[in-house]
Amino acid sequence: QKEVEQDPGPLSVPEGAIVSLNCTYSNSAFQYFMWYRQYSRKGPELLMYTYSSGNKEDGRFTAQVDKSSKYISLFIRDSQPSDSATYLCAMKRPGNTGKLIFGQGTTLQVKP
Amino acid sequence: EAGVVQSPRYKIIEKKQPVAFWCNPISGHNTLYWYLQNLGQGPELLIRYENEEAVDDSQLPKDRFSAERLKGVDSTLKIQPAELGDSAVYLCASSFDSSNTGELFFGEGSRLTVL
Numbered sequence: 597q598k599e600v601e602q603d604p605g606p607l608s609v610p611e612g613a614i615v616s617l618n619c620t621y622s623n624s625a626f627q628y629f630m631w632y633r634q635y636s637r638k639g640p641e642l643l644m645y646t647y648s649s650g651n652k653e654d655g656r657f658t659a660q661v662d663k664s665s666k667y668i669s670l671f672i673r674d675s676q677p678s679d680s681a682t683y684l685c686a687m688k689r690p691g692n693t694g695k696l697i698f699g700q701g702t703t704l705q706v707k708p
Numbered sequence: 709e710a711g712v713v714q715s716p717r718y719k720i721i722e723k724k725q726p727v728a729f730w731c732n733p734i735s736g737h738n739t740l741y742w743y744l745q746n747l748g749q750g751p752e753l754l755i756r757y758e759n760e761e762a763v764d765d766s767q768l769p770k771d772r773f774s775a776e777r778l779k780g781v782d783s784t785l786k787i788q789p790a791e792l793g794d795s796a797v798y799l800c801a802s803s804f805d806s807s808n809t810g811e812l813f814f815g816e817g818s819r820l821t822v823l
Contacts, residue, residue: 600750602750604748637816637817637819638816638817639712639799639801639814639815639816639817640751640799640812640814641813641814642811642812645811684750684751686750695753695756695764696753696812698750698751698752699750700748700749700750701748701749701750
C-alpha cells in the first residue's frame, strides 16, 4: 500500500462547478500538507500549504486536513478552464530529514 | 528572478546509451532535489542535496544512476547505461532550505525517451 493515495481521475466538470479533490494517507507522522498544480509538460507549482488539521482558504481554493481520518481535500469554487491541470497532494513529516511524499495526481478538465 | 532551469527539455536515446541532465537552481537555494516522474504518477525523490552534500540518496539506483552538485550550485544527473524503463520525466527542484515550510520550486523537467 502506498503512503499516499489519490484518485487519478480524470475528472471533467463544466465551468463554474465546485471541484473536490482528495487524498488519503497512512502515515500518522505527516504534519505538513500541500497541494501542487502541474500544467501539461510543466513542473509542479505550490498551490496551497497547510500545517496539521484545519482549513485554509486562498481565493477560490480551500484546503482541508482531517488528521483523525488521514484525509485531505482541495476545493475549487467557480472552476475556470485555466484550472485544467493535474493536482498533486503532497505531505511531509516534521524535521529536515522528512521527505515530501506525493500522491499520483488527479487530472482535472474544466470545460467552457 | 529566474526559476529552476533544466536542460535538455527532451532527450531520445537508444537503450544502453548514457544520458546526462543538468539543473541550475534558484540563486541562494541551498537544497536541491532530483525527482523522477513516471507517466500518470507523482514525483518520487531520487536524491536531495544540502549544498554540495547528498543527504538522501536512498532511492537513487546507484548501479546506473549518479549525481553530483559541484560547488553547491548546479547539479548533473547521469544515467549509464539507460534502460527502457528509464523513460520518464526527470524533475529538478530547489528550496531555500529543507525546513518544514520550505517550498519546493520545480523546473520544467527533462523528458527522457529510451528506445
